[in-house]
Amino acid sequence: MKDALQADCTRYAPGIEVISVRVTKPSIPESIRRNFEEMEGERTKVLIAIERQRVVEKEAETQKKVAISEAEKNAQVSMIQMEQKLMEKDSARRQEEIANEMYKAREKSLADAEYYRAMKEAEANKLRLTPQYLELKFIEAITNNSKIFFGNKVPNMVFDQRLLGNFFQDLNRNDNSKAASSKITDAM
Structure with missing residues (x-):
C-alpha cells in the first residue's frame, strides 16, 4: 500500500515522501x-446460481453436441449402407447383363448352327433326291405295303407316279441344259 501511495504522490505531487502507512x-x-x-450471502447465492446456470448450459450444449454427432454418425452409416445396396444392385444388374449377353450369344450360335445344318441338309437333299431316287422310294413304299388293292384305280396310281417321275426327269434335263447354255455364254 505504501508503494502505491508513493507512486501516486510522485506522479501528482512531486516532493512528498510517504514514510509509513498505518491501517486501523x-x-x-x-x-x-x-x-x-446478508448482501455478501445474497451475492454468493447469485454467483452460485449463475455458476449453476452455466453448468446447466454447458451440459445442454454437450448433450446437443452429442446428439448432433450421433445424428451425423447415423446419417453417415445410412449413406454407407445405401451406397452398399446401390453397389449390390449395380453388381446384380451387371451380372444379369452378362448372363443375358451369354444367353444371346449361345442362342445366336445355336441358330447359326441350325441354319448351317438346314442349308447343308437342303444341299444334300438336292443332290440325293433325284427323280430316280424318288421313284425307287415310291416303289419300295408300294412293295412294303402289306395291303394290296385290286381294281381299276391301282394301275392309274402307279402310272401317275411314273408320270411324276418323268416330270422330275424333264425338270432335271431342263436344269442341265440351262446350266450348259450358261457355261457356253460365259465361255464366249
Missing part, C-alpha cells in the same frame, strides 16, 4: 455489519 480496523455498527453479511 474500523468499528462497524452491528446493523451495517449484518446488512453487509
Whole structure:
C-alpha cells in the first residue's frame, strides 16, 4: 500500500515522501455489519446460481453436441449402407447383363448352327433326291405295303407316279441344259 501511495504522490505531487502507512480496523455498527453479511450471502447465492446456470448450459450444449454427432454418425452409416445396396444392385444388374449377353450369344450360335445344318441338309437333299431316287422310294413304299388293292384305280396310281417321275426327269434335263447354255455364254 505504501508503494502505491508513493507512486501516486510522485506522479501528482512531486516532493512528498510517504514514510509509513498505518491501517486501523474500523468499528462497524452491528446493523451495517449484518446488512453487509446478508448482501455478501445474497451475492454468493447469485454467483452460485449463475455458476449453476452455466453448468446447466454447458451440459445442454454437450448433450446437443452429442446428439448432433450421433445424428451425423447415423446419417453417415445410412449413406454407407445405401451406397452398399446401390453397389449390390449395380453388381446384380451387371451380372444379369452378362448372363443375358451369354444367353444371346449361345442362342445366336445355336441358330447359326441350325441354319448351317438346314442349308447343308437342303444341299444334300438336292443332290440325293433325284427323280430316280424318288421313284425307287415310291416303289419300295408300294412293295412294303402289306395291303394290296385290286381294281381299276391301282394301275392309274402307279402310272401317275411314273408320270411324276418323268416330270422330275424333264425338270432335271431342263436344269442341265440351262446350266450348259450358261457355261457356253460365259465361255464366249
